[in-house]
Amino acid sequence: MKGLLVLTALCVAVFGKKTFEGNQVLQITAKDEAQISLLKELSEQEHLELDFWREPIHESLPVDVHVPFHSLQDVRAFLGNNQIQYDVMIMDVQVLLDDEEREMVKYRSSPKSTDDFVYTAYHNLSEINSFINMLVAENRKLVSKIVIGRSYKKRPLNVLKFSTGANRPGIWIDTGIHSREWVTQASGTWFAKKIVKDYKRDPVLTDILNNYDIFLEIVTNPDGFAFTHSKNRMWRKTRKPNPGSKCVGVDPNRNWDAGFGGAGSSGNPCSETYRGPRANSESEVKAIVDFVKSHGKLKAYVSIHSYSQMLLYPYGYTHTPAKDDAELNELAEKAVSSLQSLYNTRYRYGSIINTIYQASGGTIDWTYNQGIKYSYTFELRDTGTYGFLLPADQIVPTAEETWLALMTIMKHTRKNPY
Amino acid sequence: MKTFCSVWLLLSLVELSPAPPASQEPPLACTGAPDPAPPQPETAEDMASTGDLEPTHYPARRAAQVALHYLNTHHGSPFRVFGLQQVHKASAEDVGAGGRKYKLDFSVTDWGSGSAGPALRCSADVLFPRTERHSAPEVQLHCEALHQINSTAQEDDAFYQKYISPDSAVSARDIPDSFGNMSEEMQPFWRLARVAASFIMLRESSENTEFNMAKVASVTQQESREEQLMLEFVVLLHDFPSQEIVQWKLLASWSPDRGVRVLQTEWQPRCPHATKPPN
Numbered sequence: 001m002k003g004l005l006v007l008t009a010l011c012v013a014v015f016g017k018k019t020f021e022g023n024q025v026l027q028i029t030a031k032d033e034a035q036i037s038l039l040k041e042l043s044e045q046e047h048l049e050l051d052f053w054r055e056p057i058h059e060s061l062p063v064d065v066h067v068p069f070h071s072l073q074d075v076r077a078f079l080g081n082n083q084i085q086y087d088v089m090i091m092d093v094q095v096l097l098d099d100e101e102r103e104m105v106k107y108r109s110s111p112k113s114t115d116d117f118v119y120t121a122y123h124n125l126s127e128i129n130s131f132i133n134m135l136v137a138e139n140r141k142l143v144s145k146i147v148i149g150r151s152y153k154k155r156p157l158n159v160l161k162f163s164t165g166a167n168r169p170g171i172w173i174d175t176g177i178h179s180r181e182w183v184t185q186a187s188g189t190w191f192a193k194k195i196v197k198d199y200k201r202d203p204v205l206t207d208i209l210n211n212y213d214i215f216l217e218i219v220t221n222p223d224g225f226a227f228t229h230s231k232n233r234m235w236r237k238t239r240k241p242n243p244g245s246k247c248v249g250v251d252p253n254r255n256w257d258a259g260f261g262g263a264g265s266s267g268n269p270c271s272e273t274y275r276g277p278r279a280n281s282e283s284e285v286k287a288i289v290d291f292v293k294s295h296g297k298l299k300a301y302v303s304i305h306s307y308s309q310m311l312l313y314p315y316g317y318t319h320t321p322a323k324d325d326a327e328l329n330e331l332a333e334k335a336v337s338s339l340q341s342l343y344n345t346r347y348r349y350g351s352i353i354n355t356i357y358q359a360s361g362g363t364i365d366w367t368y369n370q371g372i373k374y375s376y377t378f379e380l381r382d383t384g385t386y387g388f389l390l391p392a393d394q395i396v397p398t399a400e401e402t403w404l405a406l407m408t409i410m411k412h413t414r415k416n417p418y
Numbered sequence: 419m420k421t422f423c424s425v426w427l428l429l430s431l432v433e434l435s436p437a438p439p440a441s442q443e444p445p446l447a448c449t450g451a452p453d454p455a456p457p458q459p460e461t462a463e464d465m466a467s468t469g470d471l472e473p474t475h476y477p478a479r480r481a482a483q484v485a486l487h488y489l490n491t492h493h494g495s496p497f498r499v500f501g502l503q504q505v506h507k508a509s510a511e512d513v514g515a516g517g518r519k520y521k522l523d524f525s526v527t528d529w530g531s532g533s534a535g536p537a538l539r540c541s542a543d544v545l546f547p548r549t550e551r552h553s554a555p556e557v558q559l560h561c562e563a564l565h566q567i568n569s570t571a572q573e574d575d576a577f578y579q580k581y582i583s584p585d586s587a588v589s590a591r592d593i594p595d596s597f598g599n600m601s602e603e604m605q606p607f608w609r610l611a612r613v614a615a616s617f618i619m620l621r622e623s624s625e626n627t628e629f630n631m632a633k634v635a636s637v638t639q640q641e642s643r644e645e646q647l648m649l650e651f652v653v654l655l656h657d658f659p660s661q662e663i664v665q666w667k668l669l670a671s672w673s674p675d676r677g678v679r680v681l682q683t684e685w686q687p688r689c690p691h692a693t694k695p696p697n
Contacts, residue, residue: 021601073585080585091589094601122597182596233596234632234654234663251661272661308658346504348474355475357659384630385501385529387656391598 020097022069025090028079030059035084039063042078050075064089114138119190119399121392122182124229125155128219131189132158139196142209148217149287152240155222157287162195162214169297169417171208171410174217174288174304177252177363178236179224181306183380183390183398188218188304190399191406204407208414212299221252221284234388238282242269250276253305255285258365259317264358275361292370300374300413301367302406307387308356309347310379311336311405314368316352316359324373325351331412332376335405342401345381352377374413378402468518471508478508480628481520485542487620487629488557489526494613494678496577496606497570500526503537516548518625528567529609538563546625554621574674577606581639581647582673588639588649607637610678611651614670617680619655628658635665646671646679652686 030036039056042048043065051066067075079086090096110127111117114135123131136143146159175188195214198205208214219225223239237249247270254265257279261267265275280286292298313328315321322328332349339347352359356379364375381390381398390398471478482505489500507523522544525537540561547553581588593608594600600608611634619629632654640648648671655664669682 019601021603073583076585076587228596236661266660272663350472350474354472357476383501386594386598387630387632389594389596389598389633391594391600394598 020068020093022072023067023093024069024072024088025053025064025066025093026075026079026086027089028056028063028065028084028086030056030063030084032059035059035082038078038082038084042075048074066090066093114193114196117189117193119186119193120396122186122395123189125219125222125226128185128189129156129158132160132192132218135160135192135196142196142199143192146215148291149283151221151223151284152238152282153223153226155226157217157222157284158219159291160192160216160218162199162209162216164199164209168211168213169299170213170215170295171300171302171413172215172217172292172298172367173302173406174220174363176218176225177220177284177303178305179221179228180234180236180388181380182228182388183306183395184304185219185225186392186395187380187399187402188216190396191403192216192218194399194403204411208410211414212410214410215298217288220288223284224249236272237274238284240282242274242277245269247274250274250282252282252285253303253363254359254361255279255282256289256361256363256366258362258369259315259360262317262360264317264353264360273359279361289366292367292372298367298372299418300376300409301364301372302376302378302409303363304378304380304402306380306390307382307384308379309345309381309383310355311339311347311349312352312355312364312377312379313349314351314365314375316356316362316365319353321351322368328374328376331374331409334412335376335408338408339401339405342404343397345401347405373418374409376409378405468510468512471510471520473505473508473524476628477510477625478505478520478522480623480625481508481510481544481546482522482524482542483628484544484555484620484623485522485524485540485557485559486526487616487623488542488559489540489561490613490616491620491678492559493564494609494616495570495574495674496610496672497530497573499529499609499612500538501529503527513545518546518548520544520546526561536567538567546623552622552624555623557620571674573606578647578674582642582645584642586639586642588637591636593634593637604637607649608634610649610670610672611637611653613678614649614651614668614680615653615655615666617678618653618666618668618683626659630656630658632656632663640669643671646673646676 028039030039036056036059043050043052043056048071049068050071053064053066054062056063110130114131117131132145136145142162142164144161146161147156148159149157151157173191175184195205199209200206221238224235224237227235227239237251239249241248251265251273254273254275260279261275266273268274276282280289311332313322313332336347336349339345348355352362364377368375380402381394482502486500486502494500503525505522505524508520510518510520513519520543522542525539527537538561540559542557542559545556588607590604590607593604612631615631623629635652635654638650640650642648648669650667650669652665652667655666657664665686665688667684667686668680671679671681
């Protein structure tokens with residue numbers, strides 16, 4: 001084993017960071033023998049490191065040459081000065097290679113267990129659904145999957161239930177209600193694994209699970225999520241068409257029955273904050289509403305978004321402070337402080353309407369009005385540098401620090417039954 | 419050895435994590451720009467938004483973001499972009515002719531060094547005029563020790579020399595890609611785009627907006643002019659309050675001496691029926 005590692009390390013050293021970024025493949029059309037001779041001379045310039053895919057032979061045959069980025073200027077200058085015609089066949093070789101690898105990845109065998117699963121990368125819908133099924137299969141005593149409803153396009157709305165006994169009060173966490181906020185779904189998968197890893201190992205979590213169920217919906221907006229992979233990385237809403245409009249989708253975080261229709265949401269279907277024709281018009285929202293009402297004993301509700309590094313509590317639709325404002329504020333401060341303790345990531349906290357903006361028809365305003373006191377919304381990393389396009393190497397650090405805040409909230413819920 | 423290594427690495431390809439994807443196509447469905455936001459009603463918050471402001475709340479933060487855009491237009495470069503770290507103190511007052519002026523005390527950090535890097539303390543006055551048609555906010559800014567932070571002159575010059583050549587023809591899309599990946603090569607272009615976009619974000623800002631650059635859809639190098647690097651960018655801006663993604667095409671010049679200048683900007687609505695930008 002050690003030998004293999006050494007060998008691999010050696011190979012990595014030998015190759016260094018080989019990349020074909022910026023390399024191009026040019027197709028050259030020589031018009032006469034003189035130009036062919038020139039091209040032959042060019043091919044002899046070793047320092048250019050040209051890689052001829054089709055050598056210069058005769059003016060009737062195209063010449064294809066793979067040119068490294070560092071030689072592009074010289075080669076173009078040479079061709080220009082000698083009035084040799086050419087076209088760019090491949091604009092960037094690395095892009096093509098990346099495409100190819102992506103195709104190869106699709107045919108690679110998928111992870112065989114949740115230990116195999118790559119938490120440091122972003123995944124698509126089918127990969128996350130496979131993860132969910134594997135997690136359940138590996139932990140049947142602790143984890144089960146509930147399908148609480150279907151999306152507009154009939155995709156299942158999957159919720160993981162972590163439970164060690166019957167008739168328990170519950171804690172709800174959802175990620176990915178806004179599909180472009182990819183770090184949230186990614187963190188959700190990490191949280192799921194974290195729970196099974198820490199049960200019976202971490203006394204605090206074990207105590208929570210011995211008294212409360214945890215419900216985790218990782219892809220709360222699957223239609224939107226699929227769309228961010230296939231067509232538009234910046235898609236936020238659901239994918240339900242709006243009659244009479246060219247514009248698709250409703251903002252699922254303006255569709256709840258709390259201050260519905262007020263300022264802080266839009267009546268325009270083309271808007272990113274379109275509230276929908278009526279509260280709970282979106283099946284993705286209705287499914288959760290039905291679940292919450294029929295469960296009847298949820299004691300904490302956390303809805304996770306990105307970006308801007310905030311921990312928020314009700315209300316968003318009104319300036320009237322929530323009845324439990326003081327307690328929610330104090331708990332938020334503690335949660336943010338535990339979050340920051342890990343990587344020094346700074347969060348702001350406060351009510352939605354003060355801290356971020358007025359927003360009506362929002363999730364946690366509704367859940368709070370249902371009597372779920374500990375209702376919080378997170379906005380995860382970052383603060384605008386990468387925004388929605390957070391590099392994958394930040395997934396795990398984000399999930400780790402957020403988990404500390406979640407544990408603070410869950411622990412407080414456990415210690416303060418109501 | 420090299421052949422052996424190629425074989426070895428090929429074999430170990432199965433161990434590698436998934437590669438970055440190809441660039442996304444522009445949205446097929448016409449998503450459209452919303453109607454211009456109606457004037458915000460006078461809420462209790464508006465009334466309270468004079469005098470001392472809570473530094474972590476959005477009125478102070480939006481004003482600070484405007485000051486930040488201003489800072490980047492003046493001091494941003496391919497190797498320097500500032501980000502807001504924290505607002506320390508803020509206050510606002512109504513001024514004559516219906517404008518509101520914010521006084522801010524805040525810290526910024528260089529993106530390059532991350533939030534752990536040295537913070538620069540700044541103070542700014544930001545005036546949002548209240549006119550019928552939108553006009554750009556006015557900013558007066560002072561940052562301590564601006565000239566003491568490590569100079570990027572060397573990197574700036576090397577970058578300039580590399581791309582000023584007449585045959586340089588940089589062209590790239592989706593920086594970063596869907597997965598947040600960006601090559602090292604593209605980072606200075608990304609920063610330049612952010613600086614150039616700051617001109618637009620500054621101009622389009624109001625008390626009801628909070629802009630960031632979501633991504634660079636494309637960069638295409640144009641023929642250099644008067645010894646300036648000429649770059650055409652298409653950028654996607656994200657506005658927080660409306661959550662809209664707004665697309666702008668712009669032409670910018672840069673050189674180590676003259677810094678970034680924006681020569682042309684063009685809002686690119688995604689629907690033929692939309693007539694003017696959200697503001």
